[in-house]
Amino acid sequence: VPASGKAAPASSAAPAVPTPVTKLAEDVVVPVKGIQRIMVKSMEASLKIPHFNFMEEYEMSDLAEFRTKLKANAEQRGVxxxxxxxxxxxxxxxxxxxxGLNAHFNVEQSEVVQKASHxxxxxxxxxxxxxVPVIRDCQEKSIIDIAQDLVALQALGADNKLGEKELSGGTFTLSNIxxxxxxxxxxxxxxPTVVIGALGRIQTVPRFSDPADLSSVYASKVMNISWAADHRVVDGASIARFSNQLKTYIQEPLTMVSDLS
Ligand code: CAO
Structure with a gap:
């Protein structure tokens, strides 16, 4: 029930993608081919990787404000x-x-190649x-460059035009589920990459600014990221330290500026 005390209209709860309204009259056989067949093979290869999972909550309030400020500027540039x-x-x-987290593990050669390109x-x-299309050389790109690339890839995806060129060569993966x-x-x-992060829904939750003071409760915007790393070549401490660094950039976005080259 929203703050007004009135129940939200039923239409606001409608799912974004409509679900089928007719029941199947009989079984439907769906052949697994094309892209899906490639998915079967790549998922089977991935299953050989011992996954280490690590999850963390990131406070997004400052980043949300940061984005609001950059958004207008991006829009002026059509992004x-x-x-x-x-x-x-x-x-x-x-x-x-x-x-070591932006890397390929070549099992046959028993070597990890740390990739210069992000x-x-x-x-x-x-x-x-x-x-899973790739945004290349993110280490060289501005936030606006990356936004342009992402929008272009989304447009290709919507038009069924993502091909080998866009889909190959990833060195690190993010999944905004x-x-x-x-x-x-x-x-x-x-x-052969060694780390993936799944971004959870950004949500507003109650948190304490001072854990010792129960009256210090405030509305916090948070997002959880669930990491998976190849535990053959990446240890948990490395993921935790990487996550701590990323957390600093997310929670205090201005710290990114000092590390931009
Ligand atoms: N929490 C809350 N809101 C979110 C959000 C999140 N984690 N991620 C995006 N949003 C918001 C955006 O901010 C945007 O709202 P505004 O217009 O107000 O800014 C809106 O949702 C739509 O965003 P988008 O989806 O168009 O764009 P994006 O850049 O955030 O994400 C993409 C792009 C390609 C990652 C996304 O569209 C997508 O396909 N996600 C699904 C990934 C997936 O399927 N993963 C599972 C892999 S395993 O099968």
């Missing part, structure tokens, strides 16, 4: 600025300090299902 480009840039800045793959919900819903996830690492 839609969601949270994603800022989070991608923040992750890239944190990866500079943790190069080619950040973004899980995307498209009419063809899940696709929270854009659809959900707080936590257990994401699957795309081989």
């Amino acid at each position: 839609k600025l969601s949270y994603m480009p800022i989070l991608i840039k923040a992750a890239s800045l944190a990866l500079v300090q943790y190069p 080619n950040i793959a973004i899980a995307m919900d498209t009419p063809r299902g899940l696709l 929270g854009a659809i819903g959900g707080t936590y996830a257990s994401p699957i690492i795309p081989s």
Whole structure:
């Protein structure tokens, strides 16, 4: 029930994607082919990876304000600025300090290649299902550059035009499942990369500014990120330290400015 005390109109609860309104009269056989067949193979490869999961809550209030300020400027340049480009840039800045997480594990050669380029793959919900196009060289790009790339990839995805060129070469992955819903996830690492992060829904929750003072409760905007790392070559402490660095960039966005090259 909203603050007004009145129940929200029924239409506001309608799901964004309509669900089928007719029951199936008989079984329907759906062949698994094309992109989905590739998904079967890549998920089977991913299952060989021992996943280490780590989840953390990030306070988003300052980042939300930061985005509001940048949004107008982005719009003047004709760019839609969601949270994603800022989070991608923040992750890239944190990866500079943790190069072992922006890497490929070549099992056959028994080597980890720390990648110079931050080619950040973004899980995307498209009419063809899940696709994971790549925003290349995020370490060299501004937040606006990244926003432009993301919007362009979303447009290609919507038109069924994402191909090998856009879908290959990722070195680190982010999956914004929270854009659809959900707080936590257990994401699957795309081989040969070694880390993936699933972003949960941004939500407003009560928190204490002073844990010793119960009257210090305030409305906090938070997002959870669920990390999965390849525990053969990445230890939990590295993920926790990387997450702490990213948390600083998210919670105090101005700290990003001092680390921009
Ligand atoms: N919590 C709350 N709101 C969110 C949000 C989140 N985690 N993520 C996005 N939003 C908001 C955006 O801010 C935007 O609102 P405004 O217009 O007011 O800014 C709105 O939702 C729509 O965002 P978007 O989806 O168009 O853009 P995005 O850049 O945030 O995300 C993309 C782009 C491609 C990541 C997303 O559209 C998508 O496909 N997500 C699904 C990923 C997925 O399927 N993962 C599962 C992989 S395993 O099967």
